[in-house]
Amino acid sequence: METPYRVLVVGAGAMGCLLGARFAQAGADVRLLDVDEAHVTAIRERGLELEELNGDRRTIPMRALSKREPPEAPADLILVMVKSYATARALDLVHPDAVGSETLFLSLQNGLGNAETLADLVGPAKVLAGVTAQGATREGPGRVRHGGQGPTYFGALDGPQPPGAHGVLTLFRRAGLEAHYRQDIRSLIWEKLLVNVGINAVTALCGIPNGAVAELEPARELCAAAVREATAVAEAEGIAVPEDVVQKVLNVAQATAANRSSMRQDVESGRRTEIDAINGAVVRLAERQGLAVPVNWTLTRLVETKERSYGGESPEA
Numbered sequence: 001m002e003t004p005y006r007v008l009v010v011g012a013g014a015m016g017c018l019l020g021a022r023f024a025q026a027g028a029d030v031r032l033l034d035v036d037e038a039h040v041t042a043i044r045e046r047g048l049e050l051e052e053l054n055g056d057r058r059t060i061p062m063r064a065l066s067k068r069e070p071p072e073a074p075a076d077l078i079l080v081m082v083k084s085y086a087t088a089r090a091l092d093l094v095h096p097d098a099v100g101s102e103t104l105f106l107s108l109q110n111g112l113g114n115a116e117t118l119a120d121l122v123g124p125a126k127v128l129a130g131v132t133a134q135g136a137t138r139e140g141p142g143r144v145r146h147g148g149q150g151p152t153y154f155g156a157l158d159g160p161q162p163p164g165a166h167g168v169l170t171l172f173r174r175a176g177l178e179a180h181y182r183q184d185i186r187s188l189i190w191e192k193l194l195v196n197v198g199i200n201a202v203t204a205l206c207g208i209p210n211g212a213v214a215e216l217e218p219a220r221e222l223c224a225a226a227v228r229e230a231t232a233v234a235e236a237e238g239i240a241v242p243e244d245v246v247q248k249v250l251n252v253a254q255a256t257a258a259n260r261s262s263m264r265q266d267v268e269s270g271r272r273t274e275i276d277a278i279n280g281a282v283v284r285l286a287e288r289q290g291l292a293v294p295v296n297w298t299l300t301r302l303v304e305t306k307e308r309s310y311g312g313e314s315p316e317a
Helices: 014-025 037-046 084-093 114-122 165-174 185-206 210-215 217-236 245-255 262-268 279-289 294-308
Strands: 006-010 029-033 048-051 057-060 063-065 075-080 099-107 127-132 135-140 143-148 152-156 179-181
Touching (some): 006 084, 014 029, 014 057, 014 075, 014 135, 037 063, 099 114, 099 165, 114 127, 152 165, 185 210, 185 245, 185 262, 210 217, 217 245, 217 279, 262 294
Parallel strands (some): 006 075, 099 127, 152 179
Antiparallel strands (some): 048 057, 127 152
């Protein structure tokens, strides 16, 4: 009997739950790890409630953990889906026995620097970085709605393809998820960043769905200005960016019209956002390159102000 592919999902938010559920449905041995006790308890007691794109609802039995626990065997894949600011601390929750000599780490997180942080902790040879066009929203403890689907791309930040990368591809494809290995993964991470730069802060600050960014002229112009600034920074960093990148970002906004961006979800829930790894990363790199990015600077400071206004207190670190 074939041994099930073992997956540990670190960060059982909307996307972590969606991917974990798909892998479990494909026969993988999946564990969800998250510090949200209510969320973990709900999944343990009644399974993960998943609303599909067509509105159908299903309950998927899942194993969920809220703290470091020894596994029966090392994971083949540790999928890191925590917020960017929690990447380094997240590995403190992973039991040492979960990491074997052939374990790979895959980051499909938003923003810049996540895979580099992992590489500093576990070594670059064990880390894959990627982006996904899948979308999901967490509706409550143990409840997730699938918000959109599309391909997933991943690759090594540097060096050759790791031996275990084919197993990761097989996992995604058995789960019915389109996936591809790419050598130019840094460019794709920047393309995803540009989408987030143009949509996330605007929707979070204005409380609007993604589609309104494309539909409302002021939001559209703000999005375009932020993306153009970030494009100049990317090119200064040696990243090739498509000429029609602004239109591509607006197309994404239209394709995910009804979705609430992850940053909007964070703001509406009073949680810390990933602004520092998105628009904030553009600001830091622009300073290094001697470029001015006033729109991204302003969006960053506005979201930071919003975070510090939650209930009169600062959000969790």
